[in-house]
Amino acid sequence: MRDLYQTADWKSEKHVPVIEVQGSPKKGELVSVKVSVGKEIPHPNTAEHHIAWIEVYFLPEGEKFPYALGRFEFQAHGESIQGPDTSSVYSEPSVTIHFTTEKSGVLYASSYCNIHGLWSSSAEISI
Numbered sequence: 736m737r738d739l740y741q742t743a744d745w746k747s748e749k750h751v752p753v754i755e756v757q758g759s760p761k762k763g764e765l766v767s768v769k770v771s772v773g774k775e776i777p778h779p780n781t782a783e784h785h786i787a788w789i790e791v792y793f794l795p796e797g798e799k800f801p802y803a804l805g806r807f808e809f810q811a812h813g814e815s816i817q818g819p820d821t822s823s824v825y826s827e828p829s830v831t832i833h834f835t836t837e838k839s840g841v842l843y844a845s846s847y848c849n850i851h852g853l854w855s856s857s858a859e860i861s862i
């Protein structure tokens with residue numbers, strides 16, 4: 736499993752999901768987290784080469800099993816009845832999620848590029 740996911744600094748590798756926690760999370764209050772791919776170096780977004788989905792997990796401090804917060808599919812990549820890259824409609828690999836927690840913990844995000852596979856990153860949340 737170790738080799739299934741790749742990771743790197745998102746500032747130098749365009750596939751790595753960027754996790755941005757908004758504000759200062761508080762116990763039991765909504766935590767807003769933006770997860771995107773390509774913040775520093777845009778990833779291609781074409782019918783042939785695109786980010787297909789992002790998944791986000793949260794592992795509360797002291798717990799063994801992570802919780803899946805969501806899976807987000809990006810399904811428009813320029814295709815139309817005229818062929819690939821003809822519609823001008825492209826979904827961006829960016830999503831903002833909201834959740835609550837009573838505990839601090841670690842957010843994990845994974846992203847899937849249709850030709851470069853799985854990438855991951857993590858970010859701590861301090862409550």
Ligand SMILES: [Fe+2]
Binds near residue numbers: 785
């Ligand atoms: Fe890629």
